[in-house]
Amino acid sequence: MTLNLPGPVSNRLAWIRRGLATMGISGRALVIAAPAAWLTLFFLVPLAVVFGISLATKEFGQPPYSDLLTTSDKGTVQLTLHLSNYIRIFTDPSNIYINAFLSSIRIAAISTVFAILLGYPMAYAIARAPDRWRNILLMLVILPFWTSFLLRVYALSGFLRGEGVINNVLGVFGIAPLTMMQTDFAVYVGIVYSYLPFFILPLYTNLVKLDPALLEASADLGARPIRTFFSITLPLSMPGVIAGAMLVFIPAIGEFVIPSLLGGPGTQMIGRILWDEFFSKTNWPRAAALAITMLIIVVIPIMLMQRAQNAVVEGRR
Amino acid sequence: MGRNRWFLPVASSIGFIFLYAPILSLVVFSFNANRLVTVWSGFSTQAYADLWADPQLLPAAWLSLQIAAVSATIALVLGTLCAVALVRFRRFRGKTVLQATVSAPLVMPDVITGIALLLLFVTMQSLIGWPQGRGVLTIILAHSTFCTAYVTVVVQSRLADFDMSLEEAAMDLGASPVRVFFDITLPIIAPALVSGWLLAFTLSLDDLVIASFVSGPGSSTLPMIIFSKVRLGVAPEVNALATIIIGVVAVGVVFATIYGLRQGGKQKQA
Secondary structure, three states: OOOOOOHHHHHHHHHHHHHHHHOOOOHHHHHHHHHHHHHHHHHHHHHHHHHHHHOOOEOOOOOOEOOOEEEOOOOOEEEOOOOHHHHHHHHOOOOHHHHHHHHHHHHHHHHHHHHHHHHHHHHHHHHHOOHHHHHHHHHHHHHHHHOOHHHHHHHHHHHHOOOOHHHHHHHHOOOOOOOOOOOHHHHHHHHHHHHHHHHHHHHHHHHOOOOHHHHHHHHHOOOOHHHHHHHHHHHHHHHHHHHHHHHHHHHHHOOOHHHHHHOOOOOOOHHHHHHHHHHOOOOHHHHHHHHHHHHHHHHHHHHHHHHHHHHHHHHHO | OHHHHHHHHHHHHHHHHHHHHHHHHHHHHOOEOOOOOOOOOOEOOHHHHHHHHOOOHHHHHHHHHHHHHHHHHHHHHHHHHHHHHHHHOOOOOOHHHHHHHHHHHHHOOHHHHHHHHHHHHHHHHHHHOOOOOOOHHHHHHHHHHHHHHHHHHHHHHHHHHOOOHHHHHHHHOOOOHHHHHHHHHHHHHHHHHHHHHHHHHHHHHHOOHHHHHHOOOOOOOHHHHHHHHHOOOOOHHHHHHHHHHHHHHHHHHHHHHHHHHHHHHHHHHO
């Protein structure tokens, strides 16, 4: 397939380019400028605005926060910054914010471990499957991702709820219904269920490149399969495991939908706390301060970690 | 292998059952005659009639499809420009910053992106009077922004995979950079553009959190309506809608896979 530009269009483009060049603007600069300007306006500036508003206090009105800059009667401009939101996050008597941060990290970490335990055998089986099966199995892993995330969490809630499918099956065998919904357990299941494909794909990409000769050599030297797995396959696949684990852990920390639909009132994850602060309590400055705190103690460390990990991978090449 | 031979098939089967059982049960129960509980009481298409008559779901679905199409297209343009700049331009001031900024939305929690954009829109409105209020426009701006990051990643990896000699040859033959892009680069990265657009479209269609922050009265997207319905329990009309969506996606993915396999086969033969 070749997209052939008809002459006139091409001429016109060249003409536009020449016109811009006379103004001292190169095509190259425009290519960079368009996305750079967009991302600055809609990604970097908003973060600065959040920081600004996190230093305001809640007020009744439209918008519901105090002005940072106020002009007095004499015409002097006064800048008022409040640190109270940040102080409150770390010293709230009920520790609600600190606990939410800690439990987000705990829940994300536990779910990631479950995802590794369930996803590793799947990735391994797909990588070792015969060629014709491999693509079908990969398709089955990817397919749920293209359907709606929200609808899949909803499907899972129908599965786990008190009168849901699992309890109906258990009932047939005369087992009393289990309470699974509105527990931390349901949140772990929800996270694994939602993000399992993201764990499997990078690990599969790694495992499929593993040289079978290494495994044969190990077997020839008398190692049992389990030993070969732990001393050859697992260490060599660690970059895939880490890359996949990050893809589960990172979105899980800030998750809102899963704890709201599957968790109980006790499942306080930071994304949900921020949401409630904003929508239920209409405390925009507090929510903004939570966002900045989350950015500094969770997001930036993750970005730095990923950077270091990429550097290691690049270095090995 | 001996006694370990059963482990892998069993373990991976459990994984696949786990992935598919909830979806399949949702599909099955969308045909259930019993409205209230997930107990089978006979075949019925009542849920589909409810969906058709629902005053909110279908209009919201149409709105979401439009928002997703526009956002994905904006993101495709911006993301492709960004990828070309990052992969093909040798060195320019701010390259590292651009790379970091474009990949940051990938790890940014939705709640932060949502609140940040909302506060930006509120501040902009009070400073320059634009955008007026919140609604479809602000949702499109927000979705285009985070989707740009995903398009950039997809196009970037495709651009990095194919070597520059074709482009250089065209340049040597005297083609202008614009012409090289449209005649050589674009056809080569076309598959990545298609998958990037589809990815952006899907992410926009699926977004609940960011849209909830930046939407206004009268611009509720499909995920927002679904969330408000299922928050309180089972909603048969949502099951019906989910079944339709799953059906469409499944058919699409199966065809794409078959097409991909055919193309792969052709390349092997060639």
